[in-house]
Amino acid sequence: MDVQLALSAPQDPSRGYRLLAQPPACGERHLTVCIRTHSDTVTTLCLWGDPDVLPQPRTGSYYAKLETGAEELRTLSARLISRWQEFVAYQPSRQRGPLDVLPHTNLADLSGRSAVEVLAQVADLAEEGEYLLDELLAGEGRELAEVRRRLMDLLGRRDLRIRFDSDLELPWPLLAVGAGHTAGIPGEETPADPFATFLGHRHEIEALSGVYPTAYWYESTRTRPASSAWTDEELTGTLRAGEVIKLLGDHSELMERFHGSELLATLHQPVVDHDLMYFYCHGEYVRQGDRTWQALRLSDPVPIDASIVDRYRKRHTEANAREGTLCLFHPMVLLNVCFAGAPATAGYAGIAAALVEHGALGVLAPSIAMPQVFGAEFALRFLTFYMIEGLPAGRAVLEAVRWFAKEYRNPLALTYGLVCGMDSRLPAYQEGPTCS
Template identity: 55%
Template sequence: MDHEIDLVADQDPSRGYRLLPAAPVCAPRELTVTLRNPARDIVMISMWSETGLLPQPRASSHSARLSIGADRIASLSARLISLWQKFVQFEPVSGTNRPREQEPPYIRYADLSGRPRSELLAQVSELAREGAYMLGELLVGEEGELARFRGHLLSVLEHEDLRIRFDSDLGVPWPMLAVGYESLLDGGRLTGDPFRLFLGHRHQVEATSGAYSDYWWVSDRVRAVGSANLDSDLKSVPLATDVLQLLGSQVQLTERHFRDELLPDLSRPVLDEDLMYFFCHGSYEEQGGRTWHALRLSDELPIDAELVDGYRKPHSEATSRRGTVSLFHPLVVLNTCFAGAPATTGFTDLSAAFVKHGALGVLAPQIAMPRVFGAEFALRFLTRYLDDGLTAGLALLETVRWFAATYRNPLALAYGLVCGLDSRIAPAQQEGTTGS
């Protein structure tokens, strides 16, 4: 007698045809810089190039021990971010030292091209000077190895249009750093365009968050899938509805407005979205002398890194044991105040939490971003990313340069990309969405 035998496949030898041995679309990085903090007072820096841009050392590699420690680097980073926040809050004053306008102009308007040239040049020049100062302090020291390392690194950073990865144990606002400030000075006065001094204006830049991901993702769907995770009150912000219309036209879109809509989806083994867009409020939480970042949708319930980690961790661990890929692979755009700022010691930042569990990359601002600018930025970036099919790194660089040239606004530089330099939404007629 024939008996039906139940067969259970405990393994997936093909891995769903989703794992590739190498990136299908991944240009080499001209420069990778690592900062490692093996002990409290020790920070090691190293660098290499995949394109031969750096001279090959006769022995060893390009590395050195920094003369400053992790605490000093954290303080410099926090200070630079605070100076950018002060730029946002700048208020021109009259002869009586009273504000000339009811609200700071850089909060009210994304287009600053109509502001007095001398005013804007002075403000942006000061940000460039501070960015150059921090880069100088990061590499300060006369020890032979460090001096040689500094010379090689600065000579490479002064190029333009490079693809750079900063792989660091420490949170540093890399796009806000600047090079070549002295070259624009003539008799103590700045004579050139300060926008082009910032690393985020010169190069495609990504950082890493300490999270590790060892696979490349390919999706062969006909239409990309995405979500808009929103605070309903922000729909009245100019151009916010234009962003939603763009998303709706380019991806199969899900809208979420409350935490209890997002968390059940995060708890699913498969959250197969190519893009997750957030436009909501973000703030720092504080308890017991510690601070960390959280965002909120239309309700007052916080969503922080530990919450994301808790909901995704069971699936990430299960897929790791099976040797498969968890179906969670979006580019996450956190258009939320402070979402990209370094996390307080002892807390994971949101970017790291998303990347840890499979996100191809996270794009987020490191300051409290004005709502008007946030919507303008999202529309410009997502148009280049979705409509034009650019990689996230190139879409961000072109967005930064567009705001600098057209609106004379540096705030796009406050958006940092964690991983995702090669993430892209392939045109519908082509096969694949790829990312790193």
């Protein structure tokens, strides 16, 4: 006679995760733009994607050698970021009240500012973004002309899912199409809505930076996600900062920490059981001789940079790749940290790339020195889409960009770039497996 035994597992060695036999399903990438810098004088570009979006030619592929050098493109990229930094530091020539003191730094909502003034500045930024894209694709070669035509047609569309797999770290959401080259030209009209010309307003975009060298995938079996907030105590009083923490606490199991030493202790552990890691602290460029790299600091003076992340996680990442051991580190990371998403310089990897290399599903970070007020507002809006409405990260970023453009008339959401993670979403809201 069969007897049904009541069984229970007193321990959970997988810590709420199960191993998948095959990679989880991802949403399709309509377009992949692959750029390789073989040297400062040889850079190639290749396109592929959904056949319904980009039919492949009968022979060969969409491949061309770029005629603009990599170093020149890096310089133009730095110049574009500097123009956005000038937008942040804008000071009206006439101050009629306290709200006129550095309005783009101290106000997140610019809808009450002069529409002509704001739109003119946004249109100028769009011009700069279109100029960088034009220079990237400039040239007379037959293959380059065909690749340029195909790519520009696709970028001019809306609502594509695009991956930029590029050795050149460019601020892709800040590039633009259809800006019209009219900003500042007497007698010429600017586009009706310059916000809509930016790639980050048109499409879901992710950049690919680094890989997780393992053949193993994990899926969460928990019903409530785990999160951690890493905050500089000096910033806890910033407007909306408390609401961000409350949102995290209401919709996840939250661990809140304030010191870099605590972050290092966490990175030292084989299992970092966080589905979401949120950082709200200061970032900086550190210089030594002719070398420059990115670092973030919490409440203590301990600097956290890409090399430290690599040093603390490398042995766990390698063990996972080699043995399939449970060395989990695959959160979605929101780095609300100045410069954390800017292109790395002088041969040093950026923080975002290091986190992705060691397993993070994706990293969302700004490419400029972000005003504290707007940073908190953006985090609240993005996390609302991501945690409450359950949107995948790529869609949540796009919706946040469009929300700030429509409601606040503020373009700064465009400076947040997503490194991998377009499909990442929280377990409690997911309709299917997640992927990086």
